[in-house]
Amino acid sequence: MLELAIGIILGGCALGAGVAMIAGVGPGIGEGNAVAKACEAIGRQPECKSAVTTTMLMGCAIAETTGLYALVIAILLIFVAPSNFINLLLNALK
Amino acid sequence: MRAPDRTVLRETGYIALFTLILSALMQAVFLVIGKWDYTVLLGNLLTGAAAVANFFLMGLTVQAAAGREEKDARQMMRASQGLRMVGLFAVLAVGVILPCFNTVAVILPVFFPRIAVMLRQLLLKKEDKNEK
Numbered sequence: 001m002l003e004l005a006i007g008i009i010l011g012g013c014a015l016g017a018g019v020a021m022i023a024g025v026g027p028g029i030g031e032g033n034a035v036a037k038a039c040e041a042i043g044r045q046p047e048c049k050s051a052v053t054t055t056m057l058m059g060c061a062i063a064e065t066t067g068l069y070a071l072v073i074a075i076l077l078i079f080v081a082p083s084n085f086i087n088l089l090l091n092a093l094k
Numbered sequence: 095m096r097a098p099d100r101t102v103l104r105e106t107g108y109i110a111l112f113t114l115i116l117s118a119l120m121q122a123v124f125l126v127i128g129k130w131d132y133t134v135l136l137g138n139l140l141t142g143a144a145a146v147a148n149f150f151l152m153g154l155t156v157q158a159a160a161g162r163e164e165k166d167a168r169q170m171m172r173a174s175q176g177l178r179m180v181g182l183f184a185v186l187a188v189g190v191i192l193p194c195f196n197t198v199a200v201i202l203p204v205f206f207p208r209i210a211v212m213l214r215q216l217l218l219k220k221e222d223k224n225e226k
Binding site for chain 2: 029042049053056058062064067075080
């Protein structure tokens with residue numbers, strides 16, 4: 001029974017990490033769109049390249065944050081949460 | 095590979111400076127609450143450097159993508175984002191697994207560049223108001 005409970009904990013954590021990483025796909029698409037539009041803007045007005053690049057960099061940094069949140073949640077679910085949950089379970093059984 | 099653009103270097107320098115300031119603030123908070131030890135410093139150094147490197151690599155990709163066709167630029171950014179994520183995952187995993195790094199000090203610096211960008215927007219708004 002204990003093995004089953006530990007298996008469910010590990011499986012749940014792995015599943016949660018996988019689901020969290022779905023959010024990692026979004027920033028790539030968003031950054032791609034932003035850069036594509038910036039290329040268009042630079043092509044139209046090459047003299048604005050520096051200003052467009054600065055704005056684009058900051059925009060990409062902000063867009064990437066959601067991916068980083070997902071990454072951190074996945075890391076915590078894979079490496080930190082299982083041992084904590086198993087300890088909780090073992091303490092509850094004592 | 096082309097040399098980094100002046101804009102990319104300037105923005106990376108700004109992000110690095112803010113990461114340094116926020117790292118010092120984080121160390122101070124750990125010191126005040128009495129949880130400071132060498133693992134906090136090592137964790138902070140590991141991910142602080144990784145976060146700045148991530149931003150710099152993003153800047154290099156943006157610079158390389160700026161001169162290309164729209165479709166190529168889009169694909170390049172997606173590929174770069176995926177690779178940078180994998181790199182960050184590896185760094186964070188090492189930081190969380192090894193006992194010589196404090197887990198909280200490993201995770202927090204990843205968000206420092208985002209805070210730096212947010213603070214920059216606030217500062218720019220204030221400058222604009224002062225100019226008006």
